[in-house]
Amino acid sequence: MESYLSISNLPFFLDRGITIDNLVEQKQSNVASKKTSIDCKRLVTCAFSPQITVTSSANADNLASDFGFHSFFQLLKPFGDHIQHKFQIKDSQLVSRTADDFSVRFTRPLSDLLSIQEAEIKERNKVQLFNQHSFELLLGEYIQAINPHLRNAQKANDIRLQSTLKSSMYIKFFTKLLSSSLLTSFESLNHPVASFIVISADDPYDEARRLLIEFKSTKVPDFMNIEDILPLFIIVYDEVKETDQQKAFQLKDHIKKQLFTDAFTLGISTNKEAKSQLLSPPVLSSIDEELQNTHLTSIGNPTLPVSTITSIYQVLKDVIQRKLIPFMEKKIATWDDQVITPRKSLTGRFFSVSKKYFGKNPQNNNEQSSNYNIERGSYGFGAVESLTRKLADWSFMLRDYRYAYTSYELAKKDFLSDKAWAHLASCQEMAAISLLMGATNITSKIKNDTIDPLVDSSNYTFLSRCGLKTYALRSILIVSELFCTLRDGWTSAPAALKWVQKAIDDKSVGKIGRSLLLERMSYINSIYMSSQAKIILSKKAQDNEKENEEDKDKEEYEPIFNEQKIVKENMGTIGFTNNRKAALWNLLAAKDWDPVSQPLQVQICLNSTEDTYGGKIFAERDSSLYQRLLTVSQKHVRD
Amino acid sequence: MKELNPFILHSSLDIVEDIQWKTSQLYLKTIDNFYGYYISGFLTSGNIKFLLIHETKNEESIRQFFNDLNDLYVKVLLNPFYKVNDAITSPVFDLKVKGFAKKYL
Numbered sequence: 062m063e064s065y066l067s068i069s070n071l072p073f074f075l076d077r078g079i080t081i082d083n084l085v086e087q088k089q090s091n092v093a094s095k096k097t098s099i100d101c102k103r104l105v106t107c108a109f110s111p112q113i114t115v116t117s118s119a120n121a122d123n124l125a126s127d128f129g130f131h132s133f134f135q136l137l138k139p140f141g142d143h144i145q146h147k148f149q150i151k152d153s154q155l156v157s158r159t160a161d162d163f164s165v166r167f168t169r170p171l172s173d174l175l176s177i178q179e180a181e182i183k184e185r186n187k188v189q190l191f192n193q194h195s196f197e198l199l200l201g202e203y204i205q206a207i208n209p210h211l212r213n214a215q216k217a218n219d220i221r222l223q224s225t226l227k228s229s230m231y232i233k234f235f236t237k238l239l240s241s242s243l244l245t246s247f248e249s250l251n252h253p254v255a256s257f258i259v260i261s262a263d264d265p266y267d268e269a270r271r272l273l274i275e276f277k278s279t280k281v282p283d284f285m286n287i288e289d290i291l292p293l294f295i296i297v298y299d300e301v302k303e304t305d306q307q308k309a310f311q312l313k314d315h316i317k318k319q320l321f322t323d324a325f326t327l328g329i330s331t332n333k334e335a336k337s338q339l340l341s342p343p344v345l346s347s348i349d350e351e352l353q354n355t356h357l358t359s360i361g362n363p364t365l366p367v368s369t370i371t372s373i374y375q376v377l378k379d380v381i382q383r384k385l386i387p388f389m390e391k392k393i394a395t396w397d398d399q400v401i402t403p404r405k406s407l408t409g410r411f412f413s414v415s416k417k418y419f420g421k422n423p424q425n426n427n428e429q430s431s432n433y434n435i436e437r438g439s440y441g442f443g444a445v446e447s448l449t450r451k452l453a454d455w456s457f458m459l460r461d462y463r464y465a466y467t468s469y470e471l472a473k474k475d476f477l478s479d480k481a482w483a484h485l486a487s488c489q490e491m492a493a494i495s496l497l498m499g500a501t502n503i504t505s506k507i508k509n510d511t512i513d514p515l516v517d518s519s520n521y522t523f524l525s526r527c528g529l530k531t532y533a534l535r536s537i538l539i540v541s542e543l544f545c546t547l548r549d550g551w552t553s554a555p556a557a558l559k560w561v562q563k564a565i566d567d568k569s570v571g572k573i574g575r576s577l578l579l580e581r582m583s584y585i586n587s588i589y590m591s592s593q594a595k596i597i598l599s600k601k602a603q604d605n606e607k608e609n610e611e612d613k614d615k616e617e618y619e620p621i622f623n624e625q626k627i628v629k630e631n632m633g634t635i636g637f638t639n640n641r642k643a644a645l646w647n648l649l650a651a652k653d654w655d656p657v658s659q660p661l662q663v664q665i666c667l668n669s670t671e672d673t674y675g676g677k678i679f680a681e682r683d684s685s686l687y688q689r690l691l692t693v694s695q696k697h698v699r700d
Numbered sequence: 701m702k703e704l705n706p707f708i709l710h711s712s713l714d715i716v717e718d719i720q721w722k723t724s725q726l727y728l729k730t731i732d733n734f735y736g737y738y739i740s741g742f743l744t745s746g747n748i749k750f751l752l753i754h755e756t757k758n759e760e761s762i763r764q765f766f767n768d769l770n771d772l773y774v775k776v777l778l779n780p781f782y783k784v785n786d787a788i789t790s791p792v793f794d795l796k797v798k799g800f801a802k803k804y805l
Contacts, residue, residue: 635717636714636717636718636719636720636721637718638714639714640714641710641711641713641714642711642714644707644710644711645707645708645710645711648704648707649704677710678787679706679707679710680706680707680710685703685706686703686704686707687707
């Protein structure tokens with residue numbers, strides 16, 4: 062159950078005394094470790110995964126409530142985060158690849174999503190990914206939850222635990238930034254791919270039929286197509302009752318024959334004596350959901366029998382491998398035939414060019430041929446542009462990043478000529494992300510000629526033309542994290558720095574967010590070192606560790622000491638590291654944390670600068686900022 | 701802001717150490733900036749770095765300032781009681797540097 066994703070659930074595990082050894086970074090001597098960035102990359106993969114709505118019948122909800130959940134959706138939610146299995150995925154060239162894991166995002170039923178959103182739009186007039194205020198609230202609560210553990214780690218002098226806890230704060234921030242199930246016309250990533258209809262074996266066939274009809278007749282906005290959502294039945298039965306299973310299979314056959322919809326059976330054991338396991342809270346729940354879960358409807362410690370957990374995973378694996386992925390592949394192939402191939406073919410190009418230049422009335426031509434509805438700011442679901450975008454999104458979900466990139470590029474041109482700004486910005490964002498996701502190393506040419514203009518223009522469009530601050534923030538932070546994951550820190554870190562700096566300067570985050578971003582600047586600077594220096598430093602750290610382990614009574618020989626000579630400790634790495642910059646940003650973060658309200662955070666920030674500032678006269682002067690922050694925070698930690 | 705100055709200058713050393721191998725000039729020009737502040741650097745022949753944080757860009761006068769400062773620094777080095785890399789405690793030195801600053805900056 063515990064996966065690498067759950068770093069942001071650390072306080073949950075610690076509060077309940079669950080060991081978290083596999084989440085804590087093992088190697089102490091890891092110089093310039095990029096672990097958190099790699100975690101962020103994984104989070105991006107999971108956050109941009111197929112969205113599945115979960116509708117459940119009253120009987121199914123009753124089953125879930127036996128375990129303390131409010132609905133079946135809540136029960137399923139944590140399972141979507143990380144499903145380990147060798148999934149076979151065919152890419153656009155029909156070459157099969159295996160993915161080691163897959164994620165899906167479970168959301169509320171479509172009609173609920175739409176109505177909640179409508180209310181919010183009415184309230185605020187503009188769709189934003191999240192509400193600044195609730196985001197800050199959530200982060201503040203997280204820090205409060207983590208503080209006692211941090212203090213313990215500090216007391217026990219457990220540096221690894223402390224750094225993991227500390228970095229989990231940014232990961233939490235990043236996760237919440239990514240997880241949103243907001244349905245917008247310009248971001249079809251969040252349009253559901255499938256819909257689970259969960260019914261219980263006790264439900265009559267008519268109930269299933271009613272739910273399916275209800276789903277099919279959901280009133281969706283005209284940028285969505287209900288036909289693009291795959292309905293699937295999940296029939297839940299109680300393993301304890303033997304007749305239930307038979308009933309479930311009968312119902313399954315009936316549904317298949319009559320409704321032409323696939324159904325899966327899921328056995329749940331209500332046996333109270335069975336060995337049960339604690340469910341960790343879902344990682345990718347949106348900010349509002351998480352606040353709700355913690356404040357209004359606390360579930361407490363949700364537990365499920367181990368056998369049920371494995372059977373849920375088994376069913377999910379089945380559904381994804383046998384239905385979801387083939388469905389997406391098929392749709393991608395159809396759309397490819399419909400939209401991409403004609404545009405790429407020679408005749409198609411010739412036709413579009415001739416239409417452009419030899420049209421009868423060039424002035425009107427553009428407006429007539431455009432599928433863009435300016436008033437609503439959206440395309441119809443059948444429009445070529447939205448299909449291209451959706452095709453790109455779905456291939457992104459199936460991790461075919463190169464194909465996704467080329468499709469995004471195609472869609473981008475259309476959006477630009479239609480002046481569909483929000484669509485354009487989101488498309489550019491995704492193009493840049495898909496380029497970075499697919500690469501392990503990026504030449505400076507691609508970076509300067511392709512990625513930078515894409516992100517620049519997307520950021521500008523989001524901010525100035527659409528006023529979508531949150532989207533702008535999300536896009537640049539994802540891009541900067543992805544830059545960090547690239548192999549060569551020396552060439553990619555400046556780009557990452559640039560974007561985080563932009564996020565800070567734009568003032569699009571709250572107070573805590575700002576401090577976290579300042580800390581992030583420091584982190585990026587700390588990985589900003591050339592690979593040579595990295596090798597030298599990690600070797601040094603290893604040697605140090607060895608020396609500590611070995612006996613210390615080895616006689617230390619003293620070299621002849623020339624007092625006139627300046628001692629240089631780091632000859633090999635001069636000019637190849639940016640540790641002093643990192644220290645500066647940590648200091649700035651410490652200043653931003655405010656030593657009175659968050660003394661612990663300040664102290665941790667300052668402690669990490671100790672290697673750089675320790676023994677420096679200018680820093681240890683009584684009146685210096687460093688010293689003052691240190692004394693104030695120490696005083697308040699004690700209080 | 702003033703309290704941050706020494707830290708900003710200290711952090712620019714990273715950049716000085718990177719670019720000092722890439723140019724044959726002693727005057728490194730503006731090497732870094734931080735929220736509207738510029739940092740100029742100068743490398744003495746003994747690999748001692750002069751750093752200046754300033755708000756307006758004026759390369760030529762900063763170059764002259766650094767050159768004069770270098771002359772002054774060499775005179776300090778000539779002092780048999782001064783050890784390389786120690787703090788310079790001479791009040792006359794301080795006064796003269798202030799004089800240069802008035803003259804050029």
